Amino acid sequence: MENSTLISIEALKKIFPTSGGKFTALNGINLTIGKAEFTGVVGPSGSGKTTLLNIIGSLDTPSEGRAVVLGQSISDLNVKQAALLRRSKLGFIFQSYNLLPVYTVFENVEFPLLLLKLDESQRKKMVLESLEWLGLTDKIKSKPAQLSGGECQRVAIARAMVKKPEIVLADEPTANLDAANSHNILKTMVQLNNELKTTFVFATHDDKVISYLKRKISLIDGKVLKDEIIKN
Amino acid sequence: MxxxxxxxxxxxxxxxxxxxxxxxxxxxxxxxxxxxxxxxxxxxxxxNARFSTGHVKIMTAPYAKHIDQVPNDLALTGVDTLMKKLKSDFPDITWEERIHFGGLIDAPDKNGETREQGPAIGFGIDMLSGDKSEIGRFNLVKSLRRGRLPEKPGEILISELFSQKLKVNPGDTVTFIGSTMNGAMAMANFKIAGTISFGTIGMDRGSVIIDLKDIRSVLDMDNAAGEIVGYLPGNYYDEAAASKVVRRFHMLFPPSNDEYAPTIVTLSEQNNLGxxxxxxxxxxxxxxxxxxxxxxxxxxxxxxxxxxxxxxxxxxxxxxxxxxxxxxxxxxxxxxxxxxxxxxxxxxxxxxxxxxxxxxxxxxxxxxxxxxxxxxxxxxxxxxxxxxxxxxxxxxxxxxxxxxxxxxxxxxxxxxxxxxxxxx
Structure with missing residues (x-):
């Protein structure tokens, strides 16, 4: 584990109301994640890994306990503050890429920077840099429909990385990719983790992803079953 | 963004x-x-303004009350003096005397017996004084279908549809039969100078246009007129300007006990136009x-x-x-x-x-x-x-x-x- 703590979770519970009563998705989670970690929350469907990622990403709030991300308690954030945290410090990578179809690769990657209100020359520099990391400089003017699945996911990573976030949250990032593309994507993320010291947190049950993790947090029924450092 | x-x-x-x-x-x-x-x-x-209401219209109160019957026995009298006063007090307004009338037009055969006959709505307007403004207002030149405009007393225009109904042509003589201002029978022969079509169904079915002097003579309406219509500058109806004319008229002609005293109405107060x-x-x-x-x-x-x-x-x-x-x-x-x-x-x-x-x-x-x-x-x-x-x-x-x-x-x-x- 690296030094400074970016994510601190204490006695975290998340309870969802259901028609028959309530469902406890997370049940007393305690963990910390430090800078430049390459961590995966793994477990079967329904184990609570996506709920945990949602709370870390300020997309949801704890029912009980405390989640502090980059010094900010998620429970205390209002909607605008949560959006600001996501906009400025967090990057998201989705299973199905979720690129905006009418925009080019350049414009898709540029979008988070527009929300940060950076000037045009700065945006251009950062977008080109991000696309260079991902090896997409020849696809700048392409639309998502003209790209392969692997290329789309690389664009999604470029979009997540362009603002150089402190934390990147990736929910099943390789689920729609074949083995070769999955390894390429994961190698790229490892490289970014090493070079930029960005913290990556995955929610996954894909063995290919797990094989690249430096830390694996296993969840079962909303509880941490095992938290292990993996030495490759 | x-x-x-x-x-x-x-x-x-x-x-x-x-x-x-x-x-x-x-x-x-x-x-x-x-x-x-x-x-x-x-x-x-x-x-409506051109043919009927003007932008403002001056009549006697009883005439206004029964205007649908065109009651010329209730017409304005002494209109020469009234017109002079109107022209001097309202120099921007164009004033025109008119006589509306009803009657029969009789088309005789060679022997002078009635061949065809039909009811007519007549307009007595100034066509022969040399002032062409009423000819322009009624759009008579463009409305002319056959013949020509009247050039001398005794000549009239009738609507093309009416001429077809009566089977008469320009140059034929017809007889107008009506009643004078005093209630006596009026009868006069006129020569058809031309036929007209206004493109207005209500007017094209049975209208007759006679020069004001001629119809005054026939209806015994010397120095009288059924109505005096006024047109605002630019010939564009403006409710506010018309109301201003009415207010000024009421100042110059305060209400009197004479029931035949002139009264004024705006366009919007006539024919349900308002x-x-x-x-x-x-x-x-x-x-x-x-x-x-x-x-x-x-x-x-x-x-x-x-x-x-x-x-x-x-x-x-x-x-x-x-x-x-x-x-x-x-x-x-x-x-x-x-x-x-x-x-x-x-x-x-x-x-x-x-x-x-x-x-x-x-x-x-x-x-x-x-x-x-x-x-x-x-x-x-x-x-x-x-x-x-x-x-x-x-x-x-x-x-x-x-x-x-x-x-x-x-x-x-x-x-x-x-x-x-x-x-x-």
């Missing part, structure tokens, strides 16, 4: 083309209907309201469908860090752009159609063969300065209102469900 959004709108045709087309059609219909209603109102007012003007304005407002409402519903639905189609986009934007209100605002900006583009396009198309209708009109004469009211057979649209802007009300208001309603759904999105939704 705005540029980024606009790029999206222009590239995504479902997001731009359909709403722009809907806005364009709505605005076009609004503008065209507005101009059409304006034209209808203007044509009707202008027609009511018609009010109703048409109300209809105009209603048209705009209906289009705003119906287009808002269309845009609401389009917005809801667009929202479903753009569900992933909005979800991604929320996840990336855009807040609800910013997404909502961008949707409103998009709708404003679409509203402006649709309004401009719709206004251009609507004005083009209206311009055509203003110049060429729409002939509805065949639909009005049996109409008894005085209405033009050809209706023109009329483009007013307001027509350039009226379309922006439904165009902008409905797109923004529809989007504002449909966009409320954005606030109901649970960010926590984003991953689930996005992965679905």
């Amino acid at each position: 705005i540029r980024f959004l606009f790029k999206g709108i222009f590239r995504d045709r479902q997001r731009s083309l359909l709403p722009v087309i809907v806005a364009t059609i709505g605005v076009m219909l609004t503008v065209t209907l507005f101009c059409w209603l304006n034209g209808f109102l203007n044509d009707s007012i202008e027609l 009511q018609m003007m009010g109703q048409i304005k109300q209809v105009g407002g209603f048209v705009v309201f209906v289009f705003v409402l119906s287009m808002s519903l269309v845009f609401w639905n389009a917005g809801l469908l667009g929202g479903l189609r753009r569900y992933i986009e909005f979800g991604t934007r929320l996840a990336i860090g855009e807040d609800y209100s910013h997404i909502y605002k961008t949707m409103i900006y998009e709708s404003i752009l679409i509203g402006i583009v649709g309004s401009i396009t719709g206004t251009i198309v609507g004005l083009t159609i209206s311009l055509y209708l203003q110049n060429h009109g729409l002939d509805i004469g065949s639909m009005m063969k049996n109409a008894s009211i005085m209405m033009p057979a050809v209706f023109h649209a009329r483009i007013t300065p307001l027509a350039f802007f009226i379309g922006f009300i439904p165009g902008l208001l409905s797109t923004v209102a529809g989007t504002a309603l449909s966009g409320i759904g954005i606030y109901k999105r649970k960010t926590a469900q984003l991953f689930k939704e996005l992965e679905a």
Whole structure:
């Protein structure tokens, strides 16, 4: 584990109301994640890994306990503050890429920077840099429909990385990719983790992803079953 | 950011083309209907003003009360003095004496016996004094179908339809049979100088136009006139200006005990024209309201469908860090752009159609063969300065209102469900 703590979770519970009563998705989670970690929350469907990622990403709030991300308690954030945290410090990578179809690769990657209100020359520099990391400089003017699945996911990573976030949250990032593309994507993320010291947190049950993790947090029924450092 | 959004709108045709087309059609219909209603109102007012009401009209009170019966026994007398006073006190107003009358026109055979006969509505107007203003106001030169205009006393014009009914032609002599101002029988022969067609069904069926001096002589109305009509400067009816004339008239001619003293009314106080003007304005407002409402519903639905189609986009934007209100605002900006583009396009198309209708009109004469009211057979649209802007009300208001309603759904999105939704 690296030094400074970016994510601190204490006695975290998340309870969802259901028609028959309530469902406890997370049940007393305690963990910390430090800078430049390459961590995966793994477990079967329904184990609570996506709920945990949602709370870390300020997309949801704890029912009980405390989640502090980059010094900010998620429970205390209002909607605008949560959006600001996501906009400025967090990057998201989705299973199905979720690129905006009418925009080019350049414009898709540029979008988070527009929300940060950076000037045009700065945006251009950062977008080109991000696309260079991902090896997409020849696809700048392409639309998502003209790209392969692997290329789309690389664009999604470029979009997540362009603002150089402190934390990147990736929910099943390789689920729609074949083995070769999955390894390429994961190698790229490892490289970014090493070079930029960005913290990556995955929610996954894909063995290919797990094989690249430096830390694996296993969840079962909303509880941490095992938290292990993996030495490759 | 705005540029980024606009790029999206222009590239995504479902997001731009359909709403722009809907806005364009709505605005076009609004503008065209507005101009059409304006034209209808203007044509009707202008027609009534020219032939019947003037912009203001002076009569005796009893004549005004029974005006439908054209009671010339209640006509104004001493009109020479009255006209002099009117011309000096209201120098901007054009005053004209007129005599409306009814009677029979009898077309005799070779032996002088009645061959054909028909009821006539007559207009006694100044045609021979050298002042051509009434000839111009009745548009007699362009309305002439056969023959010529009267050039000397004893010559008349009759409507083309009437001439066909009576089987008479220019050059033939007909007999007018009516009653004098004093109630005696009046009978006089006139030579038909020409036939006319006004394009106004009510007037074309049985009208006769006789020079004012001739009809005065026949009806014993020397120095008398059924009515004196006044026209405002520019020949354009302005309710406020007409009311001002009426107020001034009342100051100069205060109410007296003489029941035959002259009284004045404005155009809108005659022939239910004021009511018609009010109703048409109300209809105009209603048209705009209906289009705003119906287009808002269309845009609401389009917005809801667009929202479903753009569900992933909005979800991604929320996840990336855009807040609800910013997404909502961008949707409103998009709708404003679409509203402006649709309004401009719709206004251009609507004005083009209206311009055509203003110049060429729409002939509805065949639909009005049996109409008894005085209405033009050809209706023109009329483009007013307001027509350039009226379309922006439904165009902008409905797109923004529809989007504002449909966009409320954005606030109901649970960010926590984003991953689930996005992965679905």
